[in-house]
Amino acid sequence: MRSNRPAGAVRILALVALGGLLGVTAGCGSDGDGGSGSDGGNVTIRFDWWGNPDRAAATEAAVKLFQTKNPNIKVETSYAEFNAYFQKLATQIAGGGAPDVLQMDYRFVREYADRGVLAPLNEGPAKVDTANVTEQLLSGGTVNDKLYGIPPTQNTQIFNYDFAAWQKAGAAEPKEGWTWADLSAAAKKVSDSTGGKVRGVVDFGGIEDWFEVWLRQQGKTLYTEDGKLGYTAADVTRWWQFTDGLRRNGAATPAQVTTKVDGSQANDPVVQKTASSGFAYDSGFTPDTWQIMGRELKLTHFPTDGGKLGQYAKPAMMFSISQASKQKEAAAKLINFLINDNEAGKTLGMSRGLPANAKVREQVGGALQGPPQAAYQFEQQIGPKLEPAPPPPPKGASTAKSTFQRIYDDVIFQRAQIPQAAEKFFAEAQQAIAS
Amino acid sequence: MAQTLEQPAEVSGKPDLRRPRDRRRHRYGERPGIAYLFLSPWVLGALLLTVGPMLASLYLSFTDYNLFTTPNWVGWDNYQRLFTEDERFRTAIWVTAKYVLLSTPLKLAAALAVAMLLNRQSRAQGLYRSAFYAPSLLGASVAVALVWRVIFDTGGVVDSGLASIGINTGGWVANPRYALLVIVILGVWQFGAPMVIFLAGLKQIPKELYDAASVDGAGWWRTFRSVTLPMLSPVIFFNLVLETIHAFQAFTGAFVVSSGRGGPSDSTLFYTLYLYQRGFTEYKMGYASAMAWLLVLAIAAVTALLFRTARTWVFYAGEDAK
Numbered sequence: 235m236r237s238n239r240p241a242g243a244v245r246i247l248a249l250v251a252l253g254g255l256l257g258v259t260a261g262c263g264s265d266g267d268g269g270s271g272s273d274g275g276n277v278t279i280r281f282d283w284w285g286n287p288d289r290a291a292a293t294e295a296a297v298k299l300f301q302t303k304n305p306n307i308k309v310e311t312s313y314a315e316f317n318a319y320f321q322k323l324a325t326q327i328a329g330g331g332a333p334d335v336l337q338m339d340y341r342f343v344r345e346y347a348d349r350g351v352l353a354p355l356n357e358g359p360a361k362v363d364t365a366n367v368t369e370q371l372l373s374g375g376t377v378n379d380k381l382y383g384i385p386p387t388q389n390t391q392i393f394n395y396d397f398a399a400w401q402k403a404g405a406a407e408p409k410e411g412w413t414w415a416d417l418s419a420a421a422k423k424v425s426d427s428t429g430g431k432v433r434g435v436v437d438f439g440g441i442e443d444w445f446e447v448w449l450r451q452q453g454k455t456l457y458t459e460d461g462k463l464g465y466t467a468a469d470v471t472r473w474w475q476f477t478d479g480l481r482r483n484g485a486a487t488p489a490q491v492t493t494k495v496d497g498s499q500a501n502d503p504v505v506q507k508t509a510s511s512g513f514a515y516d517s518g519f520t521p522d523t524w525q526i527m528g529r530e531l532k533l534t535h536f537p538t539d540g541g542k543l544g545q546y547a548k549p550a551m552m553f554s555i556s557q558a559s560k561q562k563e564a565a566a567k568l569i570n571f572l573i574n575d576n577e578a579g580k581t582l583g584m585s586r587g588l589p590a591n592a593k594v595r596e597q598v599g600g601a602l603q604g605p606p607q608a609a610y611q612f613e614q615q616i617g618p619k620l621e622p623a624p625p626p627p628p629k630g631a632s633t634a635k636s637t638f639q640r641i642y643d644d645v646i647f648q649r650a651q652i653p654q655a656a657e658k659f660f661a662e663a664q665q666a667i668a669s
Numbered sequence: 670m671a672q673t674l675e676q677p678a679e680v681s682g683k684p685d686l687r688r689p690r691d692r693r694r695h696r697y698g699e700r701p702g703i704a705y706l707f708l709s710p711w712v713l714g715a716l717l718l719t720v721g722p723m724l725a726s727l728y729l730s731f732t733d734y735n736l737f738t739t740p741n742w743v744g745w746d747n748y749q750r751l752f753t754e755d756e757r758f759r760t761a762i763w764v765t766a767k768y769v770l771l772s773t774p775l776k777l778a779a780a781l782a783v784a785m786l787l788n789r790q791s792r793a794q795g796l797y798r799s800a801f802y803a804p805s806l807l808g809a810s811v812a813v814a815l816v817w818r819v820i821f822d823t824g825g826v827v828d829s830g831l832a833s834i835g836i837n838t839g840g841w842v843a844n845p846r847y848a849l850l851v852i853v854i855l856g857v858w859q860f861g862a863p864m865v866i867f868l869a870g871l872k873q874i875p876k877e878l879y880d881a882a883s884v885d886g887a888g889w890w891r892t893f894r895s896v897t898l899p900m901l902s903p904v905i906f907f908n909l910v911l912e913t914i915h916a917f918q919a920f921t922g923a924f925v926v927s928s929g930r931g932g933p934s935d936s937t938l939f940y941t942l943y944l945y946q947r948g949f950t951e952y953k954m955g956y957a958s959a960m961a962w963l964l965v966l967a968i969a970a971v972t973a974l975l976f977r978t979a980r981t982w983v984f985y986a987g988e989d990a991k
Contacts, residue, residue, distance in 0.1 A: 490843040643934040
């Protein structure tokens with residue numbers, strides 16, 4: 235029996251494998267050119283970023299403008315969604331085919347810089363003029379006194395809420411210096427007034443970004459200067475006990491809604507109208523935002539117990555140049571144009587957030603309307619109170635962030651006691667940034 | 670599979686074993702080069718694109734390779750960490766084991782049931798067969814997994830259907846108790862491939878056996894247990910091995926339904942999904958390679974076990990003649 239039965243399997247498997255091989259070998263054919271190179275004074279550079287189609291349209295328009303001003307530089311662009319972008323980028327770099335100009339994330343910049351993949355932008359051939367970029371933002375792209383990423387924009391943490399719903403429920407609207415207890419009480423009122431159909435607030439316990447602001451309000455940080463965790467498991471326990479209480483008394487969204495929160499609009503309870511408020515970043519506001527939300531929201535700062543705000547100007551994304559690029563001057567020229575040129579600024583608008591260049595910002599700000607205008611006003615108002623960005627987090631920080639949300643799931647689905655869950659998270663986070 | 674029942678002589682009668690080999694030597698003996706020439710595209714492909722990368726990954730599993738820097742040899746470190754300090758590794762094994770144990774028998778049962786229905790003579794046979802086979806062609810695709818997520822999500826068809834009869838699950842996808850079931854059902858639904866093989870196997874069962882059974886007054890159940898199942902056991906075994914291996918390798922459904930996170934609360938953290946997370950979102954390629962090799966070993970062990978048990982329940986026509 236051994237001899238003929240498996241032979242059938244082998245034969246079928248072999249056929250499948252053959253089919254696969256044909257596909258693969260066919261795919262190899264078109265891998266000839268591409269990448270950067272120059273011919274006769276003309277230079278081609280590649281520029282990759284992550285984002286949605288609306289950002290792509292704005293970016294491509296700006297790149298076109300750059301090309302008409304620099305006819306000898308040709309820019310090839312491509313973009314993808316965040317996760318796909320970083321997977322592709324990592325394999326491209328490993329294979330020696332990194333794009334010349336790339337969009338870098340705050341959580342990854344140290345990891346990539348430490349591995350020698352990025353070119354310094356404050357010296358050498360890739361030097362970019364950053365005279366007008368807010369100083370507070372540049373610290374977010376600086377690793378060991380070298381600048382590896384220039385944030386084209388800044389954003390900051392916000393609390394946005396459906397003020398009509400809050401008024402209707404008789405909930406006290408946030409005002410200067412409101413506290414976490416105020417938030418808790420108001421959210422409960424909103425939930426109660428709708429019989430729990432619309433919850434007062436999106437359960438924010440699993441999002442490390444909001445935990446960070448809370449930590450900073452108490453004078454702690456997410457990461458210390460030397461890249462260790464800046465808090466203890468006890469801090470996590472206290473935070474989760476607070477948010478767990480909100481969910482239990484109905485003020486915050488139930489577990490099955492919360493677990494789907496992933497930063498996308500499609501899974502945002504505020505957009506789906508299952509919650510009336512939540513924490514967010516102010517970089518996501520486009521002219522269509524109120525339409526997507528189905529109502530107008532108000533933006534305000536975080537609640538705080540000690541009067542310390544804890545919010546900071548966040549360099550959410552950066553432009554970097556890869557160390558392997560053969561066209562660093564041209565690449566630097568493109569970044570320079572994108573962050574410092576007025577026309578480029580107007581073309582890009584708020585597609586990446588508020589321009590980091592103070593001069594460009596003034597230009598852009600005057601012409602805004604609707605939701606971006608609201609975000610702009612909020613930034614202007616809160617700007618002086620914002621702290622400088624902490625140094626880029628250590629490598630493994632993105633794993634720690636996703637671990638935070640994953641283990642919070644255990645809390646909301648009541649699969650673990652809070653102190654144990656906090657300990658477990660703490661151990662995993664330490665492991666993630668150590669290895 | 671058409672030849673399954675025609676070759677028993679080769680197995681039971683030892684003298685037969687020499688003859689085919691002699692014939693083969695005679696046929697290709699003078700110019701073996703031709704055979705290898707025609708084989709070469711596939712041999713080369715297998716060596717360069719499968720065996721080569723596999724050996725490379727075996728080497729990498731003993732390193733700290735992270736995609737960017739040159740790998741450093743770390744010995745058994747990755748394997749040791751998997752077994753001593755990685756709790757999610759254990760979760761992933763548990764989730765995968767549950768999936769294999771649930772989906773494989775259900776899928777085979779569904780495939781056999783539908784194959785028996787289709788084995789009857791009726792008009793539009795071809796149409797039905799194609800219709801039932803279609804999910805296997807579509808089911809592995811991302812699009813269907815996305816649709817699946819919508820169907821089982823909060824407010825989806827299943828959720829509102831159950832809610833209307835008073836069962837409130839709040840959607841299966843976001844519920845750690847049911848999320849795995851969604852993927853199991855997606856897997857079972859793709860029963861087309863084993864179904865076609867079962868159908869071929871059913872057609873091979875000699876009519877006389879059924880006639881004899883009915884003369885003896887056997888009912889449907891008796892006939893099924895005493896004729897169909899034993900005669901079909903080699904085909905069942907074949908499908909079982911193939912589907913078990915497939916189940917171990919399941920990835921797309923879990924990846925799409927949980928948006929690559931394996932959630933909620935790690936309830937759909939398939940082994941392959943965890944491997945992917947380690948390798949492609951954390952760039953721990955050495956660690957991921959070690960995981961891949963452990964999976965290969967696990968599949969090999971389970972397959973060997975299946976072959977071991979096969980002796981007791983797989984029946985080949987002609988064997989009992991001895």
